[in-house]
Every structure is written in structure tokens, then in C-alpha cells.
Amino acid sequence: MDAAAKGRDGEEQAVESGAEHGKKVSFAGLFRYADGTDLLLMLVGTVAALANGVSQPLMTVIFGDVIDAFGGATTANVLSRVNKAVLSFVYLGIGTAVVSFLQVSCWTITGERQATRIRSLYLKSVLRQDISFFDVEMTTGKIVSRMSGDTVLVQDAIGEKVGKFLQLVASFLGGFIVAFVKGWLLALVMLACIPPVVIAGGAVSKVLSKISSKGQTSYSDAGNVVEQTIGAIKTVVSFNGEKQAIATYNKHIHKAYKTAVEEGLTNGFGMGSVFFIFFSSYGLAIWYGGKLVLSKGYTGGQVITILMAIMTGAMSLGNATPCMTAFAGGQSAAYRLFTTIKRKPEIDPDDKTGKQLEDIRGEVELKDVYFSYPARPEQLIFDGFSLRVASGTTMAIVGESGSGKSTVISLVERFYDPQAGEVLIDGINIKSLRLDSIRGKIGLVSQEPLLFMTSIKDNITYGKENATIEEIKRAAELANAANFIDKLPNGYDTMVGQRGAQLSGGQKQRIAITRAIIKNPKILLLDEATSALDVESERIVQEALNRIMVDRTTLVVAHRLTTVRNADCISVVQQGKIVEQGSHDELVVNPDGAYSQLIRLQESRAEEEQKVDRRISDPRSKSTSLSLKGSISRNSSGNSSRHSFTLPFGLPGTVELTETNDTYGKNQNEQDNDCEIPKKAPMGRLALLNKPEVPILLLGSIAAGVHGVLFPLFGVMISSAIKTFYEPPEKLKKDSSFWGLMCVVLGVVSIISIPVEMFLFGIAGGKLIERIRALSFRSIIHQEVAWFDDPKNSSGALGARLSVDALNVRRLVGDNLALTVQIISTLITGFIIAVVADWKLSFIILCVIPLVGLQGYAQVKFLKGFSQDAKMMHEDASQVATDAVSSIRTVASFCSEKRITSIYDQKCEASMNQGVRTGIVGGIGFGFSFLMLYLTYGLCFYVGAQFVRHGKSNFGDVFQVFFALVLATVGVSQTSAMATDSTKAKDSAISIFALLDRKSEIDSSSNEGLTLDEVKGNIDFQHVSFKYPTRPDIQIFSDFTLHIPSGKTVALVGESGSGKSTVIALLERFYNPDSGCLRSCDGWQDHGCCGTPPLDDKKCRYHCSSQGWCNSGKRKA
Template sequence: MVSKGSLDGDIGSTTNHQPVHQGPETVQEMPDMNQDSKKNKVKDQSNKTVPFYKLFSFADSWDYLLMFVGTISAVGNGVSMPLIAIIIGDAIDAFGRNVNTKQVVHEVSKVSLKFAFSGAAAFFAAFLQVACWMITGERQAARIRALYLKAILRQDISFFDKETNSGEVVGRMSGDTVLIQEAMGEKVGKFIQYVSSFLGGLVVAFIKGWLLTLVLLSSLPLLVLSGSIMSFVFAKMASRGQAAYSEAATIVDRTVGSIRTVASFTGEKQAIAQYNQSLTKAYKIGVQEGLAIGLGLGTIRLFVYCTYALAVWFGGKMVLEKGYSGGDVMGVFNAILTGSLYLGQTSPILTAFSAGQAAAFKMFETIKRQPNIDAYDTAGMQLDDIYGDIEFREVCFSYPSRPNEMIFNAFSISISSGTSTALVGQSGSGKSTVISLIERFYDPQGGEVLIDNINLREFQLKWIRQKIGLVSQEPVLFTCSIKENIAYGKDGATYEEIRAAAELANASNFIDKFPNGLETMVGEHGAQLSGGQKQRIAIARAILKDPRILLLDEATSALDAESERVVQETLDRIMINRTTITVAHRLSTIRNADVIAVIHQGKVVEKGTHAELTKDPDGAYSQLIRFQEIKRDSSEQYDANASDKLQNFVVSRRESSWGSSGIENSNHQSFRVSNHMSTSTTLGLFETSEEGSEVVPSAASHKSKTPDISFRRLAYLNKQEIPVLLIGTLAAAVIGAMLPIYGLLISKMIITFFEPADKLRKDSKFWALIYVALSVASFALHPLRSYFFAVAGSKLIKKIRLMCFEKIIHMEVGWFDKAEHSSGALGARLSTDAASIRTLVGDALGLLVQDIATVVTALVIAFVANWQLSLIVLILLPLLLVNGHLQIKSMQGFSTDAKKLYEEASQIANDAVGNIRTVSAFCAEEKVMELYQKKCAVPVQTGKRHGLVSGAGFGLSIFFLFCVYACSFYAGAQLIENGQTTITEFFQVFFSLTLASVAISQSGLMTAGASKAKTSAASIFAILDQKSKIDSSYESGMTLEDVKGEIEFRHVTFKYPSRPDVHIFKDLSLTIHSGQVFFR
């Protein structure tokens, strides 16, 4: 029985119905509308953040325990700082009130013991604070990464059509989760510590002098307001910056993932231009962030130091009018000073919180998203088995990305179980849509898709997909071994089952030729293998699934004639006793199908066997055959008279060259050569020689040594920004010098409060005005420092990313066959490593310059005051430096190991998202998650060790700080007793050097970041130092005005470096004359 119809219009015309992601029926004319909607969506989402408490939505009971202990410890550590103010106040009164030097020594000795005991308690509190918060941050960040990937894998295909891509996913998993981790890890502990120091300082200040404290707190609302505004502005900018970098990450993934296409079409310059455009957007946002942070910090410093001026002036009044002692005033002053300094340090932490909240929004939205077709939904019908009857009943369907374009309108077709049905028709007619609806990648808007007369929606999704096998036009392989790729077809497949599937798929003949057999790595997207080999592995995967329904979506259309023949024979074997639907490209491959259905504009216009349909010369099927024959004839014309001559030539070549190649003649491909004299022939080539792409050894076998990092080299990269860096450095140096100057002013203030009344009134006003002047200078300098370092740092990030990208895409194609050079791994490196390096030139460099200026200024002030006491205090300061150095060395190994494993985990995520249809069709979501979490297990453990080391280092730095205070006071008292120094000189030395030590101690908190930045720099330079064996950017070499097209292989011997024992060519000689046409 033949159902007849005809095709409207020219058979060669194409009616485009399919969306962008529909494989062979893809059209390329609609990205503009989607692009605009995506941009609007990104712009809208860039202004959204999650509430801070929502960052901890995925904490478990252990995390709550760690956060509780970490919080209590942070409060204890924070409160220890204001206690210093009480102890120092007691020491000041001991120095100022006692004329008897022995009594001074006695009192100060007790003060030193208080410092020592307080330091021991602070050590344990600081250790638990940092360790607990870093460990819980690592745990929760790992959980968020896994939940995000799991949520991505559960989404329906329309989500990937409209809302995301593999580049964005990898960018978020490797970049945004770092920001989230920073916002919910040790920075939370620091924030609690700093706020506790401020609140503890308030309590101490009220105890010492409530009236003076109330006056000084008048500036608090201004501090809170300025901090809030800065945090709000930074959050907006951080969101915009993340959107820009997400766009850049997509370009990297798309370019590296299609590097062979980019290289063959010399599209490197276009890719670089697109990447540069995205980086320019991110650069501008980074500079704006720097300016905003500088203005915020400058404003906060202005209010803080004006408060100090108020303290000096009003404190003098309290001494004169309310009977305050100098120790009371200094106790209040130091408590407020300590508290406000720590409150000021919450500003960069608040910006980190804002960045984390912004980064979390899109990830958390995805995690919460419930898809219409849920891969993890366990509800639905499960039967003992299915027969395989398929029916489309009045189906209406349009793709979600283009809802206004109907693909099917009342489409109906019935397919009996155990039969083979071929779907043919023009591109865009809806053939592949049938496959997508049977796999339930989409649900129809109307009508029903039925299997065994049961609506497809009634079945449990995973169960019914396990009954369906899919082989696509472009065989999708994952970046792992052949065995692991085949194993995706069945959970818990044994080696014997995998081997049997490979043999049935006719794949074992080429697999056995590889040195590693089934363990051979296939490279990214299967780049190590030929099209025929990849397709047979994909078929083996489908065979292992043992499906009742087999879907072949143009499974042989991308293959050459010989590979198509081999693959088609394989398919014919496995189609027996299965319901098979074939979407056909070459009509010759479906002649033996039980039923052939011609689809045109979303309807079945003709249906029957090949013999039945060809009876009608005017039928749709006959027209398709004629059209295909016309296309073939127009491309294959040749002069038959010259064929015999060339055939003789081929035979002689085969005997002299190919016969010695060591490759079996049974697996040959064919191509035809036609020269300008209209001569042609068929030449025999061997599949192995065509398929011999380099096989990558496992990543474990590659142990790359991390190079030593030269900061001079980083500076050289930033040499064009030297003027900018000099201005930023000058501003940072002046800011750094201000800290010991404040210490000098404090020592002068102490003496002022013990002076006669008239002199006290005069000097308190004078020192208050000096504070005001310095606060104005600080307000002006902070924006300069932040802005210019942001310019230099952002330009360095842009330059490094662009240089790396240029280097990457100009590497020879074989370079990308290595697992560590996959698009996921390279995308993760470009996303995170360049950003980490910024700390060496941006924030960390500014802080380094600031600290050097602080130390130098402090030493000058101290040695001018009293060199003996300065030497004593100076001997103690290296304890802080040694501690910081040990932290860096301890963390470097952790960072390098964890980084490599996270890159490998990123590639798993990249593969899964890029091949989401294959993952969904083979129900491989759980397998992907298992592989991903296995890769992440070691880095998470490393992060926990990192937390313990950092906690110990931070605790020691706090303990050493208290020791410095204790020893300094005791040594000072001894020198005063011996008449070798005065109280004024002692306080000058003490406050200048201890403030310097505080700066050094705080720098120690950045050692983890510095260690990570050095590891990242090593990773970046490892890329930049690579030498491409075939560099398309080189302009050296011969160029001709015109190329005639004569191609000759002259005694070519070749084997792949990864398989040196397998010859691909051995003394191959071959000439293809100008004008000849070569067919694979």
C-alpha cells in the first residue's frame, strides 16, 4: 500500500523549520533574535544577587557544626584585640603615674604576663576560626559545584537551546564558585572577627569612659552608610564583570572545541578579535570596580581619622573637666581605634560578599530550576518490557527557541514493532524532530507520541530511554578511553560485555591495532579517531544498551563511501528484531527498509517500500532520488576513456608505496581523482592511515614540572603600565607611611594627657588638626592607589588572557589531543589563573608597597627615638615573617595538585554539557556525576588540609603579635629603669613598630592568595612558553602569487609520536595533479 503525495515547489529548495541545535537540519539564519534576547537576559540577571544567608543553603550538619565552632572562635579572636587596649591603658597609667622606676617595672611585668596569656588563648581561637571556616567553605563550594552540574544535567534540551552552553557552565563552575567560596569561607570568619573587635572595642570604651565613647561614635552612621554604598555599587559591577567573562569563556570553549575547523578556515584572527572584544568589556568594568573601592575606602578612612582628631581634642577636655586619666582616654581611644580599624577592614570583605552573592544568583537559579522533562524524575510507568510499536497521533510541535514556527501540525505516523522505517525528505522537513520527540528531548504542544499505545509521558523517563538506542550523524565521544565511552551504554557493564559490543559493531579490528586497545584515549570530541571509527564506537555503545527501539539519525551521512559501507553493514546486523527508525541522507542506504516515509513541511506525503514508491516517477520519493542523482553526477563527471590508464598508475603506486606501509589492504577507503584533462580513477587508501590521529596517553602519565615564577617577567608583561604603576605605588607608599606616623602621633598624645592644663589645651588642638590633615590626605590617596592598580591589574589580566588565547589557537592541532589541553581544562585556566595573577600586580602589589613603606617609616621613627629598644623589638618581628613564609611554602603544593584535578573535573563537565543529548539519551547523568565527584574528591581533601595549615599559621601570627607586645613592654620598662630611654621614646618605638608588625601580620593573611597566584602564574607561563610545531601566526616562509594545486607526497614516512611502533605511512609517494578532484 502506497500513500502518495508530491513535494510543493522545487525539490532542491530548503524549507527551514529547525532550531539552531538540531543537527543535520540546522539553520544558521536566526541567531540574531536569540542573541538579543540572551543579551537582554544577561543584562537583567547582572543586576541580581541572592541574600547573603542563601549562600549557606546547601550546608549539612557537619558544616553547621564547623560554622558554629568557627563563629565562636572568631568572636573570641576578635574580642582579644580590644583587650589589648585595656592592657595598654593599664601600662600607660603604670608609666605615667609612677615616679618610682622599680614600681614601673613591677606593674609592666604583670602587663607582659597578661599579653602572654591572652596570646595563647588567641592562638587557639584564631586557629579554629580560620580552619573551621576554610574547611566548611571548601565543603560547601564542592557541594554547590556538584549540585550545579547535577541540575544542569537534569534540564530538558530546550534549556540548552535557549539559556546556556558548555563554555558558560565551565566558567561558572571554575570561576563563579571561587567567588562564592570566598564569600562563604574564611572571609566570613574574618568578618565576624572584625565586627567582634569593633563591638568589643565599644564595650571596653564604654567601660573606660562612656561620655567620650558616645562623642566618638557620632561618626558611626557615616561609616556604615559609606560602607553600604560601596558594597552595593561593587555588587552591581561584579555582576557585570562576571557576565562579560562568561561571554569570553563561551568564545574559548567554542573555539578550542572546534579547533580543527578554526584552523582549516584560518579563523584564528576572527576568534581573537571576538575574545578581545569580550575582554575589553571586562577590563572597563574592572577599572570601574577599582575606582569604586578606592573611593569607598578613602571615605571610610576620612571618617575614621576625623574621629581620631575628635578623640584628641575632646579627650583633653575630659581630662581637664571630668577627671579622666591619661590611661582612661587612651583606653577609650585605643579601643575605638582598634575597633574602627577592624571595621574598616570589613570593606574589602563586604565587596567579596557582594561578588559571591552576584555569582551565586545564576547558579542557584539553575539549581532550583525544575524542568518540564526531568531526567531525575522517578515517577511514571515501568513495564516488564516493550514491543516497540510507535505512533505519532495528530502531533503539533514547535521548538521552544522559536515557538512561532510550527514544525508539525497534526503530524501522524505509525511504525510497527520489529520493522525498519526510513524517514526521508528535504532538510528542515522535520525528520530529526521525530527522533527528538521519541527520545522525549521535547514534548509536543498537541497530540500524542505513543509507544505500545501508551503515551510517552506516562513512562518513567529513565526507564523508557533505556529501551531506546540512538546513533547520531555526528558521533559524540567523551574525553576518556574507548572502553569508558562504550560503557556509557550500560551501567556496570563488564569488560566482556564491552568487548562483545565492540566486536558486534565491527570496531574491534581497529581497536586491537592501538597499543592500548580499549584503554586508548580518544581525545576531545573523539579527535584521535576517524569518522568511521568514532561512529562504530557510538554504535557499540548503542549495542551495549541492547535497546528495543533503535534510532539512527543520519548515522552514515558524514562518512566517506567505504566507511559508510562498513558502518551500514554493522547497522544492518543490529537492526534485526528491533524497531528501527532511520533518518536517511543517502537514499541508497535505505533501499531495504520495510517502510520508507517521505516527510515534507511537517507531514507524511508518501509512504511505502522502495519498490512501491519508485513505481510512480512523479512521486515525492522518485523526485528525491532524481535530485540526488543529479547532484552526484554533476560532481563525478569524468572521461571513462582515461580511466584504465590511471588505474594502471594506481596499481603501480600501490605496489611501490602503499603495499609497504604495513597496513592491511582489507580496510580500504576509496577516492576518485579527476585531472584537468577529465581523467579519473579510483585509488585505494587504507582506513588505518586515514584514522591514525595521535592517541593521548592518560593524564596520569604526564607530570609537568611547575616552572619557577619570575616577578620580573610579570613586570615585563606590564611594562606599558609602568607610569600607572608608579603613580599607584607612590600613593600606596604614602598611605603606608601614614600608619607609623599615626603611631608617632599617638605617642605624642599620651604625653599630652599628662601635661599641665594650659599646655594640654593647646597641644590637643594642634594634634587634632594634624589628624584632620592626614585624614584628608588619606581620602585623596586611596582612590588613586586603587584606581591605578586596578588599571594595571586589569590590563595585565586582559593581556595575559589574550596572549594565552592567541598562543593556544596557534598551536598545532595535535597539541589539543592531550587531555590537559581540552577546551574545558584550558577554559578553566583562562578563567581562574589570569584572575589569580591579578593579586600579584593589583591588590597584593599595592599592599606590598604599602607594607614596605610602613616598615621603612616605622624603622626610621623607632631608631631616631631609641636604637636599643628598636633593636630589641626588631629582633622579634622576624617571627611574623617566618610564619608567613612557612604558610606560602605549605600551600604551594596543595594549590598545584588541586588545580590540575579541578581542570580534569572541568573537562568532564564540559564534555557532558557539550554532549547533553548523548548523556540524556543514554541516561548517563549519574555516571557523569560519579566521574566528576571522583575527580573533585582529592582537591576537596587538599582544601581541608589547606584550612588546617592556614589556621595554624594565622594562630601563630596572632600569638607572635602578643609576644611582641609582651617583650616590648618588659624590655622598655627595663631600659627606663636603667635610664637608657624615656617614656616618650618608648611609646614612639612601641607604637611605630607594633603598627608595622600588625601590617606584616595582616599581609600574612594573604599568603594563601599569593600561593595560588604563583601557581596560576606558573600555569599561564607554561602555556606561553609552548612552541607550536605548526604555527599559523608565523609569516615567514614562501608565498606565491597563485597556487596551481599540484600536490605530491614524496617518499613520506610517518608515525604518530604517541604510537611510535605503528607506521602510518612508509615511503609513501603520491601525486595529485592540478585540477584533480579528490574524494575520501
């Protein structure tokens, strides 16, 4: 016992220690689940990535050759010299296109394949674990989080980022090799510019991480308010808690606004610093390069090649940081996942070494068992416990709560092994039997049956996978389930909802019984199978159980002693030991026995309840009793019948309930109308939300305009500097110093304009997010309760909408406004510079230059990673895993591990195929973009050489036009790629205004209506008809009439689903009746007439204590 417990504890500590202290697998260990195909893909992808990385330093060499060809040639030979370099661009473009395609597609495909395999292995291993694993080491939430979160981190670390990292490493090494080969002295000087970039980037990242963490904490707190408020919306509404919830929410999002401003300023300084160092580095290179041209015989092409090669290497090193971050995250995530995958459980359903029994008699025996639960090893449940159940007999186990009754079931199912003693079936220790063999002979029905989110038929077939429809129907008839299933609109194909939410407790229990007996088990385990049901449902289910227990060995764990009177033998358990045993008649003979004491205890409780019932039913008392009959299952039959119940205390009126088969009616139509939202985003209204920040936006736009001219002006400086290198010495010395200084000035402008821009837009964007979230939450919380019944309006969905929609709209109005101003400024400035230099050449290059934009867009998109959409691709598969893990005892008892894994794999296959297509399409696009880039460069220089040859342009003008337009286009394309998806943003805007414009049918914020100074408390339901909006095919009330005088007490009783709680819901005005009138509080009306008091005034006079009571966080309703 101790060794086993310590082993599990040790492993748990190892896992937790790994999580807490950053334990991780080695980088090579990430790929341990790669197969032969993956190894081939990785090999090809590696070679291609290295080749692709080398291509960029080679491009700088060709670019230098072009500069030397122009600068050192005459009008007569310029074309022939330039053509050689142009051909090099063509060859480089074709080669780069091929290797880029192979790099992206191979690494993306293998990452998707391996991640899918890891997910499958993880779920398979989790389902394989013994129950103690879930008691001690892992929760459902952790498992689902790891399957959805950690596997994405691993995929990031083994997918396209590996190829990108190899490409960047090759570019880094290649760039420095080219630079030192071309001119080691200038390369050495340029190296001094790299540490400042690294220091600035690292410092900004660290500060941003802290600020972002603060903001996320605030948003998380706000999200908790949303979750708690909407999750307990009826409680919040009942106690007029909307204002308090709104105030708490607004407090948290205001904190988030402050961090958004800090983040904008920090981001601005970070980007401004990088631009300053970048421009200043070029300034240094131009000034010192001019000196080297004069003193060391460098050419202008050499200087530019060294400069571009060093900057390419440095930028590659910087761009590799996100990849290394992804690797670290993936290694930590892989440690957590792989530890579970490798874990071998003590009770292993995959172990095939045990005996396999074809048939059993069904004799069960627990022999001198010692047992404590792994989660509570210090608490001994059984201390030498023994029990024998003969074949074909029924043994009932009764006792106080915590005495060990259900533990017997768990040991027979072999969810746990005893620390000492034996559990025998037909005299054989179950440890020596194959687990699937013995569990296949046992049927289990638990107190709270868990159904999977699929059809009734599929749920039943978990008991017997290949069962025919005839077998299913026979089992359903035996379990008393056939009648209600046949009355459902879709019969056996009816979906049961999450955890069977669409069925009543009795219906779920009967489905569970059908599932248990369809495999015709020799041993039947009933673990308080009726204790959670109402009296009528218990009677129906008990009849089914009595029918199926015939000729089976049955172990019944029961709380209600009335259900075990007919058992062959009853064992009374106290503190882990059997204190009495015998039939009911034998045990009641001893009045002082434990069984007799239990009976008297339950009877005394029953008598107390009966006294209360008699007091309630007494017409002379102030109480009233009402019985509502007619359940959901009866209503769903579609027949129309009228039931009229006379109140037993002689009050005027009757309670009438009409059952109809009326389908989608008024409420549904109204709900559908609510869903009709405008197709076009109201951009004008959206801008008005930012109206208070207009001055800030105008100042930010000016700063963005200055930011936009930086790249075109930089193009002028570079082209002028290139021309300078081929001028006479005195002019070269003077001009190189001047243009080097201008680059530094440009850097100073950038370190001022960019922080100002991002700070101001951070204020405007942060205010917009705060305003949208506040308005949206206010609108949400004032919607009628019926609106929240729709799954689309669950707390999770609405929380996501508040977060995602506000962020998308902020980007559309705030970020994109800044980017739009930048783009316009860049294009206008670049166009003017190019046209002034040479308008003919400008218009020719403008015809092909958009292809460079395509390359820049694709490049930035790839750097952001194709894997960003991976988090959205596994929702269906995650639901399968969630259902399985949360119902692990059900899965284990029916040996459904392989079936669940198979279903999960099928769901994952679709997303994996999508990932493969993404890899191929992404590879084609990435390769094509490089091809177009280099072909465009070649074409531009070829046309420029033609112009120079024919005397229509000169060397300086060609490069001024080229750099002005190319750098302007690259700046625009990279800026555009960083912009938000406008389609998503516009959809979010539509969603937000649909929410803000939706008028609640029952608005608690409305002040319309009367305010009563004093209330007596008369309540009157007059001919009320009602259907829940989410179940329009089920009539709850039809012509329902009820009068409750002031000061009287009414008890509503009846079957599950008969409408008892609906009376409370209508009285609280969670819903409005479809027709009829509800009068309360001295004649004013809740619905149907004018003169209704405001909801907050009315609810102040109610107090409701409901079954599903909820207290949220620090807020107390």
C-alpha cells in the same frame, strides 16, 4: 499543549526576571541544603566568631590599663602593676587562639561541604530535566558557567565570610560599647569621623567599579581577538591576516592601559583620603582627649582605649562591606541555582510511579499525534500523525529535511510528549511506563554520535554499566568496531579525546553502535546514522547496522534512500503526515509517487556529481584526479607496506605512500626542545621591558618612600601623645594641641604622596602590561600552525596566559617595586626612631617583634579570603559536567544520569577534602597568629617595665620604641600580604620569555627569501615524508610524490584520514615535511633548500576555501 508551553514559558520568565531584576533568596535560604553536621559546625563557628570579635575591644581595654600602669606608677611598683595587665594579654591570647581556630575552620569546612552538595544537586537536577528545558531555558554554556561561577559565589556567601562578618559585627558593637562605657563624651566626638570614611570609601568604590568595568570590557575585546584569531589560525595565516589581528589587539589593550592609569589615580586618592581621615581622627582625639583629661578627669589610658575602640569598631564596619557584597552576590546566585534544583520536569526520569516492563515484544505505534517543539510552539510538526511498526520489522522513514522524520525518534525515546495523541509500545502508552524501564529497552544511534572524554571501553559501558570485557568485545565485533580497536596502541583503553576527537567519523559511529547494542535492545532507533560519513565509512557502518537489525524492531530515519531499500516498510513523510507507505518494490511502481520523486531527485543529483567526476577524470581535460588510499586506522596497525598509485592522466611520476610504525621522531624531539624553558626568572630582562618608564618609576619610588615613613612617624606621635597625658596641665594643653596638629599634617602628607605614588606606578605598570601583551601576542600569532595543534596552546590556554602572566609580571615589577620601597623606608625609619629612643630595649623587642609580623600577614590574608583558590579546584569535575550537558540526549537515552552524577561527586570529593584541609590549616594559622600577637605585646611591656624599674628607660621611651617597631612591623606585614605571590610572578616571567624567545619554525614575519614578480603555478611534491607533530606515531606521508603542472586542476579523493587535506596544509606551509621537498611556483622550494620566498609573498598567490571556514567578528580574512 498551551498550558504546558505557558507553564514552561512562565518559569523561564521567572528565572530570567530573577537574573535581570536582582531576585534573590533570603539570607537564611542560603543554608537550606545544610545537614545536621553543617548545623553543628555553624553553631560552633557562630559562637566562636562572636567571641573572637569581642576579643579586640577587650584588647583595647587591657592596652589602656597598661598605659595607666606605666603612667601612674612609680619606679618601685611599676612592675607589679604592669604584670597584671601582661597576664591579661596572655589569657586573652590563649582564648582568642581557640575561638579563632574554631571560627575559621568551622565556617570554611561547612561552606565547602554545602557548596559541594549544591553543585551535585544542581547537576543532578539539570540531568533530570526534559529536553525542552535545554531547548528553551538553558544552554550548555549557562549551565557550566553557573556550576563554576555561581556555586563559588554561594560558597563565598555561606563559608568563612559569614564567620568573618559575625566577628566584625561583634568587634563593631563591642568597640562602641567599650568606648561609651569608658567615656561617652570623647566617643561621641569620635563618631563624627566615621561618616567621612564611609562616604570616601563608597565614592571611590563606585568610581573604581566603572573604571574597572571599562578596563574589563577592553580586555574582553582583546580576548575575543585572541580567541577568534587562534581559533581560526589557518584562515588568518592563509590570508596574511596577522598584521591586522595584531593591530586590532593592540588597539584594545591600549584602551585598557588608559583605564589602568585612571584606576591607579582613583585608587591613590581613595587610599590617601582614608589615611588622611584616619590620621586626622587620631589628631582630633589627642587634642580633645587632652582637654578631657584636664576638665573631666579622664586618664591617658581611657583616652587611648576610647580612641582604639572607636577605630576598631569603625575599621570593622568598613571591613564588613566585602562580606555583605559577597552575601548579595551569593543570594542572587543561589536564586538561579535553587530555581533549577527545585524545578520538576514534565518528563521525569526519577519518577518511579509508572509500570515497569520486564520484557517487551517491541511493537511501536504513534496514534493520531499532534506535536510542536517547545522552542517553536507556533510551528506544528505533526497534525494527526499515525504510524505503526510491527515487532521485529524494520520501518524506514524518509522525506525532505524538516518533514518530521527525526521527531518520530524523539517521541519514541520520550524526549518530548505529544500535545495530543499517544505513543504506544506493545499497546501501552509510554506515559504510563517508568522512563528508565522503557529507555533501557531502546538503543539509539544518532547522526553525530557524542562520545565522552574517557576510554573506548568506558564509552561502550554507558550502554550497559556492568558489562564484562567479553560482552564489550562481542558487541564491538557485531558493530564492525573490533578490528580498528584492536589495532589501536591501547586497544579498548584508548582515550577518545573531547567528544571523540581522536577518532574518525566512521570509528566514532561504530563505537556508538556498539554502545547501543551492548544492552541487547528490543527496539533500535537509527537517526540518519550514516549521513555524515564518507562512502567507504558508510559502507562499513551500514554492514554493521544490517547485522544488528536482525530480530529487532528498527526505526530508520534516512536521507540517502540507498540505505533503506531492504527495509520491510518505508514511510514517506511530508509536512508532518505520511503520504506513502510500503516496501521499496511497491513504492517504485507508482512513478508519480512521493517516494519515486525522491529517488529521481537524488539520482539527478548523483548524475550531476558523476558528470563532474568524469570531467575531472578525463585525460583530455585540464583536470587531474588523485586517489589516496590508506587511512589512519590502517596506519595505526604498525605494519609497513608501500602503496604506489599511478595517476590516470599519464602525468610523470607516481604517488607513493609508505606506512611505517616509526614513533617519536624529529618533530617530536624539536617540540620537546621547545618546551625546555629556563628555570630562573630573567629579572634583568624583565626590568628592561620597563626601561622607557624609568623616570616615572624613580619619581614613584620617592613617593613610595614618603608613604613608607608614615607609620613609624605615627608611632612617634602616638607615644608622645600618651606621655603628654601624664604631664602637668600647661604642658599637657600645649603638647596635646601640637601632636594633634602633627597627626593632621601627617594626613596631608599621605593624601599627597599616596595618589602620586599610585598614579605613577599605574602608568609604569599599565605600560608594562600593554608591552608584554603586545609582544606576546605578536610572538604567538607568528608561531607555526603545528604549535597550535598542542592542547597546551589552545585559544583558551593562550588567552589565559596573556592575561594572567602579564598581570603577574606587572605586579612583580610595578606593584612590588613600590611595596619594596615602602617596606625598606618603613623598616629603616622605624629602626632609627627606636634605636635613638632606647637601643637596648629596641634590640630585645626586635628579637620577638617578627611574630607580630606573622599575625599581620595572616590577618590580611584571611581578610582577602581563603576561598580565592576555589575557582581553580573544580576543573576536572567541570569537564564531566560539560561533557554530560552537551551530550544530554545521549545521557538521557542511556539512562546514565546517576552514573554521571556519581563520577562528578567523586571528582568533587577530592576538592572538598582539600577545602576541609584548608579550613583546618587556616584556622590553626589564624589562631596561632593571634596568640603570638598578644604574647608579644605582653612580653614587650614586661621587658619595658623591667627597664623602667631598674632606671634603664622611662615611660615615654618604652612606648616610643614599642609603637615605632610594632607599627613598622604591622605596616610591613600588611604590605607584604597584599603583595603578589612572587613564585607565581616569576613563573609567569619565565613563561613570557620562553614564549618571546621561541623561534617559529615557519615564521610569517620573516623577510628572508626571494620575492617572485610573476608566478606560473607549477607544484611538485618530491619524496615527502610527514607526520603531524601531535600524532608522531601515525605516518601520514612516506616518500609521497606528486607533480601538478601549471594551469591544471587536481582533485584529491580518498578515505577519511588518508592525507588529502595534508597536501593543502603542506602547500600552504602550515607544516614542514619531515623529509623530502615541496617545490611550487616555478621551482622555488617550500622546505629543504634555500631560496624560499617569504610566506606573505607566497600566500598572496594562493586562495584556499576549507571545510571549517571561519569569519571572526568584524574582521574578514
